[in-house]
Amino acid sequence: MSNDPIHQFHLNKLIPLEIGGVDISFTNSSLFMVVTVAATAGFLIWATSGRGLIPTRLQSLAEMSYEFVASMLRDGAGSEGMKFFPFVFSLFMFVLVANLFGMFPYFFTVTSHIIVTFALAMLVIGTVVFYGFYKNGLGFLKLFVPDGVPGLLVPLVVLIEVISFLSRPISLSVRLFANMLAGHITLKVFAGFVASLSAMGAIGIGGAILPLAMTVGLTALEFLVAFLQAYVFAVLTCMYLNDALHPSH
Amino acid sequence: MKDRANAGQPKQDKSGFGAALRLSSEFISAILVGAGLGYFLDRLAGTTPWGMIILLLLGFVAGVINVLRSSGQVANPYDQGWAQGKKEKATPPPSVPDDLYDDEDDDR
Numbered sequence: 001m002s003n004d005p006i007h008q009f010h011l012n013k014l015i016p017l018e019i020g021g022v023d024i025s026f027t028n029s030s031l032f033m034v035v036t037v038a039a040t041a042g043f044l045i046w047a048t049s050g051r052g053l054i055p056t057r058l059q060s061l062a063e064m065s066y067e068f069v070a071s072m073l074r075d076g077a078g079s080e081g082m083k084f085f086p087f088v089f090s091l092f093m094f095v096l097v098a099n100l101f102g103m104f105p106y107f108f109t110v111t112s113h114i115i116v117t118f119a120l121a122m123l124v125i126g127t128v129v130f131y132g133f134y135k136n137g138l139g140f141l142k143l144f145v146p147d148g149v150p151g152l153l154v155p156l157v158v159l160i161e162v163i164s165f166l167s168r169p170i171s172l173s174v175r176l177f178a179n180m181l182a183g184h185i186t187l188k189v190f191a192g193f194v195a196s197l198s199a200m201g202a203i204g205i206g207g208a209i210l211p212l213a214m215t216v217g218l219t220a221l222e223f224l225v226a227f228l229q230a231y232v233f234a235v236l237t238c239m240y241l242n243d244a245l246h247p248s249h
Numbered sequence: 250m251k252d253r254a255n256a257g258q259p260k261q262d263k264s265g266f267g268a269a270l271r272l273s274s275e276f277i278s279a280i281l282v283g284a285g286l287g288y289f290l291d292r293l294a295g296t297t298p299w300g301m302i303i304l305l306l307l308g309f310v311a312g313v314i315n316v317l318r319s320s321g322q323v324a325n326p327y328d329q330g331w332a333q334g335k336k337e338k339a340t341p342p343p344s345v346p347d348d349l350y351d352d353e354d355d356d357r
Contacts, residue, residue, distance in 0.1 A: 156307075159304075159307055160307055160310050160311045160314065161311075163279055163282050163283050163286065163304070163307055163308055163311040164279060164311040164314055164315055166282045166286070167275070167278040167279040167281070167282040167308075167311060167312070167315060168278075170274075170278035170281060170282060171274045171275045171277075171278035171279075171315070174274045174277070174278055175270060175271055175274040178270055178274060179267070179270055182270070225267065228267060232271070
């Protein structure tokens with residue numbers, strides 16, 4: 001049924017592939033990931049190809065996105081964090097462009113699947129843990145022991161802090177996924193009201209104006225959410241990288 | 250083009266829907282991690298059901314802490330204070346001038 005709000009998240013195998021019993025088919029999700037990466041890289045390469053001292057509009061947009069992520073990273077993790085700039089910038093641009101591609105009708109929203117966002121979040125937390133231990137050795141574990149806790153309470157507090165730390169990749173991924181999923185379903189449901197109401201004759205068409213107005217408003221909200229969630233994802237990445245760089249808080 | 254229009258957004262999201270999803274995801278994820286950790290600990294050590302009971306409750310505690318931290322009700326030791334705290338204690342990393350830590354610094 002065309003009004004099914006879940007149908008848009010359906011995975012279709014475009015090129016079925018199976019290696020060693022593992023299904024690695026090229027799906028519509030993979031296609032849109034490739035398109036996202038290609039569009040992001042293509043845009044940045046094309047926009048900066050002029051290398052003008054006085055930037056054109058496109059070059060200025062590329063420079064602004066650079067400045068935006070760079071200042072976010074400096075605020076979040078200090079200037080040592082800048083060694084992670086390529087990582088954070090790629091994450092931010094990937095999530096942002098994937099979210100914005102999802103706003104096109106009939107396009108697939110890559111970030112509306114939890115396995116995609118969870119993989120991104122695990123990449124972040126994995127980087128934090130590996131770099132934290134690589135840079136600070138066992139001193140990284142100081143992250144779990146806040147200052148000024150009475151000795152008796154330390155085991156309990158450490159356990160709570162560990163659970164709190166382990167919950168980060170989950171909350172990071174669930175937040176992005178839930179926002180995109182809920183937003184797209186809401187949009188589809190309200191748009192579906194327009195179609196089914198206007199099939200009911202003159203009164204229905206009059207009534208359909210209300211959900212239509214709602215759909216217009218929600219579309220604007222979804223653009224905001226698409227940007228905001230990419231921003232939140234990147235900001236939290238910076239915050240977690242800060243823990244890896246300076247674990248003793 | 251949208252990213253340009255929204256680049257000047259305030260740091261926290263103003264929409265209540267966004268805040269609700271943010272806080273609930275913080276809370277629920279900690280409970281899930283606590284319960285999962287307890288479950289696997291029980292399976293490894295054969296202490297059913299005590300590990301799950303205790304760690305689920307601790308998961309609630311961690312969830313409350315997560316929510317309070319992300320809503321700014323208690324000081325978040327992770328995202329602030331390392332700049333101020335470091336200065337008294339000693340050894341800011343030598344390669345970096347001190348004024349780079351300043352939040353007001355626009356870098357442009």
